[in-house]
Amino acid sequence: MSANYEVTLDTGDDCNAGTIDKIYLSLVGSLSSSDKFRVWTLSGLYCGSSKTMTIESKHELGEILLVKLYKDKxxxxxxxxxxxxxxxxKAPxxxxxxxxxxxxxxxxxxxxIIEGKARRRCDYQSPILEEHWxxxxxxxxxxxxWSTFVPGIPRNIKAENTTDLPKDAQFTVGRKLNLVFNIDSAFLDLGLNPLKASQKMWNNLGEIRKxxxxxxxxxxxxxxxxxKKDTFFGYQFMNGSNPQLIKQCTHLPSKFPVTDEMVTPSLGPGTTLQEELQKGNIYIVDYEMLDGIPANSICGKQQCLEAPMCLLYLNPENELIPIAxxxxxxxxPQNPIFLPSDSKYDWLxxxxxxxxxxxxxxxxxxxLLETHLFAEIFCIATLRKLPNAHPLFKLLMPHLxxxxxINTSARQLLISEGGVFDQAFSTGGIAKVQILQRATEQITYSSLCxxxxxxxxxxxxxxxxxxxDDALKIWSAINRFVENIVKIYYKDDATVLGDSEIQEWATEIFTEGFLARQSSGFPTTxxxxxxxxxxxxxxxxxxxxxxAAVNxxxxxxxxxxxxxxxxxxKPAPSEKGKTVKSDIMCTLPGTLETATVIATIYLLSKTPPSTAKLGIYVEERFTEAEPQACIEAFQKDLQQVTLEIEKRNENLELKYEYLLPDRIENSVAI
Structure with a gap:
């Protein structure tokens, strides 16, 4: 007995999503499959269009399991x-x-395409779906x-250029990377173009300012x-572009022999360094990871790299200030401890x-490592181990x-031989590789939680x-959302343990991404x-x-x-009292390095033309009512976070806005 099925095809709204090629489709049901039908349209399937057609099948198809699409040019x-x-x-x-x-x-x-209900491996209860899986x-x-960019760092996707990637992994026209990473246009936007061809030192700070x-x-x-202010210097460790390094210092490292005599002028009367350590008012930032790394050479000139330590004090006014x-x-003797009481140029x-x-x-x-490269690990493992219908694929894909x-382009343009790092950073050349290797050895699961x-x-x-404060709010909102989704598809712990797909997924992340390093603490099950x-x-x-916080x-x-x-x-000073104003200008990057880096960070910080903000899922991968309700609850949670951040910011001279949910993109895509 014949049956009519109403089929609607929705084309994406990116400007090149449509096609003039010949499109065909067939339906695969639990009882039978339809013939292959041509999708007839005079103007082709254009971007943003919706095409509805009726398919007449010779037989009842039963439950519709799959749709097959074909294309001929x-x-x-x-x-x-x-x-x-x-x-x-729509069935009869x-x-x-x-x-x-x-x-x-x-x-x-x-x-x-499989029907949209989320399902785990055990839910593929037909030979048709088994074969599809x-x-x-x-x-x-x-x-x-998987491929290896350099040994000792997380593995990456096998692709020399972005054109080597599957079409589904490439930017849409609205986000094409050749626009994002157009350094020449950034020079012009910033008025830096005259600097591009020069290789000279800055004469003074005023010249940089102009x-x-x-x-x-x-x-x-x-x-x-x-x-130049000490209070602002300390503030940046909490709310600047790298707010994740500062630690409380409960005892001084032996390699950093700061004495009471040195810091008494900063601490004020009536207290000692030991007392402030015990009170929890002393903090430290230690760049030990840079120790012994050979500095880059730029245009034949050897650059300089050191691994400093900075001690900070939370004073009675709740200001974090550097004290040593x-x-x-x-x-x-050749490595003095510099203090706020030293000459202004020494201290600066x-x-x-x-x-x-x-x-x-x-x-x-x-x-690079802790967001871009780790996100790539999660992405590749998810694509290789979890099919479209898996609930965790549906959950994670918008965030991948x-x-x-973006990472393939970064390897090609930023950290490749002759890329931006080699052109303008002291950690270009072999240095960047050694730092990434050291950091990979030290990373732990706990540090990412x-x-x-x-x-x-x-x-x-x-x-x-x-x-x-803001990051914890976002973490909590995400955690509640994830918990609600997981409880829909995993009724108890045994269900989790029995899902072979996610166990293999976890093992792949641990093995390929974190190089099977047991000390990392990353779970394999x-x-x-x-x-x-x-x-x-x-x-x-x-x-x-x-x-978002670091980008x-x-x-x-x-x-x-x-x-x-x-x-x-210029090398770091080895004694006090010798630094003059000109030493600072001779030490800082030259005009070409300055222009290259500023143009690059300008592009990396720009909001892309097409974005998906945190919690806004333009791809409706979940089709059931329960997960859709979870998404709505997540969005309401994020709205509350927005209100709390905005209220806090009302009273701040310098607002912290990087973790406003509508300024966070779902994925690492810039």
Missing amino acids: HLLLPEDSWYCQYVTV NNTVYNFPCYSWLVDENTLT INEIQSRQEAYQ SMDLSKVPIAAYVLKHW IQIRQEPG LAKIWVRHADMQIHQLVSH KFTLH LPENIASRGVGKLPKYYYR FHTRAELIKFLTMIMFTCSARH SGQYDWGSWMPNNPSTMQ
């Missing part, structure tokens, strides 16, 4: 890929089946393969005005050395979107630490729902809020170059 025309967003099928009995697709149909291939995983593992207009960037203008800086790790240069070290760790570790494209990270650093009660919820929260937070403010805090110098061209 016209004989004399180039291939025209099509982005299918969604397919809806008025049952509606939803097929979220969000994939490209390329060349003369076949695209098979096998084919999907096999196809994904062929398309997304090179570009920072008045239209409020935080950058604030940095320019306050960067040692520029090298090993104490001794010592602080610049700290800011320089912070710039290196920020870019290579806090930003476009990461492979925000509440544990804050507790281990002893900064839970540090006043005015707005990054911590999930035994309980609580373990799974924590892991998923960590992934979503890393790919969204953690990245969005790069231009704000680094456009005034002396505050975040990318390289140092």
Whole structure:
């Protein structure tokens, strides 16, 4: 007996999503399959369009399990890929089946879409779906393969260029990376073009100030005005572009022999350094990871790199101020401890050395490794081990979107041989590789889980630490959302343990991403729902809020170059009282390095033309009512976070806005 099925095809709204190629489809049901039907349209399937057609099947198909899409190109025309967003099928009995697709149909291939209900491996209870699962995983593992950029760091996607990536992993036209990383246009936007061809030193700070207009960037203008102040120097460790390094200091390291006599002028009368250590008012930032790393050579000139330590004091006014800086790790007569009571140029240069070290760790570790490269691990493993229908694939995919494209471009343009790091950073060349390797050896699962990270650093009660406050709110909102989703699909701990797909997924992340290093503490198996919820929260937070915190403010805090110098061209002072004003200018990056870095961070900090903000899921992968209700609850939670941040910011001279939910992108895609 014949039956009519109403099929609606929705084309994505990106400007090249449509196609003029010939599109066909067939329906696969639990009882039978339809013939292959041509999708007839005079103007083609254009972007943002919806095409409804009626398919007459010779037989009742039963429950609709799959939709198969086919494409043939016209004989004399180039291939025209099509982005299918969604397919809806209405059966004769008025049952509606939803097929979220969000994939490209390329060349003369076949695209098979499973019905949208989320399901785990044990839910594929038909030979048709079993075969689909096998084919999907096999196809994904062929398309997304692991590669090694350099040994000793997380592995990456196998692709030399972004064009090597599967079409689904590439930027849409609205986000094409050749626009994002157009350094030449950034030079022109910033008025830096005349500097591009020069290779000279700056004469004075006024010359740097005149090179570009920072008045239209409020935080950058604030940095320019306050960067020499000790209170502002301390503030940046909490709320600047790299707010994750500061730790409470309960006892002084033997390598940092600060005495009471040295810091009494900073602590004031009636107290001692030991008393303030016991009270929890002393903090430290230690760049030991840079120790012994060979500095880069730029245009044949050897650069300089040190591993400073900075001791900070939370004073009675709740201001965090630096009280001692040692520029090298090993104490001794040639490595003095610089103090606020020293000459103003000694003290200023010592602080610049700290800011320089912070710039290196920020870019290579806090930003590149701990957000971009880790997000890539999560993305590749998810694509290789979890099929489209898996509830965790549906949950995570919006937070992994476009990461492979942005990272492939970064390897090609920023950290490749001759890239931006080699051109303008003291940690270019072999240095960047060694730092990434050291950081990979030291990273732990606990350090990526925000509440544990804050507790281990002893900064839970540090006043005015707005990054911590806002990040914890975001973490909690994500955690509640994840918990609600997990409880829908995993009724108890045994259900988690019995899901072979997520166990293999966890093992792949541990093995390929964290190089099977047991000391990292990364799980290879999930035994309980609580373990799974924590892991998923960590992934979503890393790919969204953690990245926003270290990426969005790069231009704000680094456009005034002396505050975040990318390289140092003169060795650090080995004695006090000898630094003069000209020494600072000779030490700072030259005009070419300055222009290159500022243009780069300007581009990296820009809001892309097409964004997906945290909790806004433009791809409706979940089709059931329960997870959709969870998404609505998550969005309400984020709205409350927004209100709380905005209320706090009303009373601040310098607002902290990087973790406002509508300024956080779902994924690492810039």
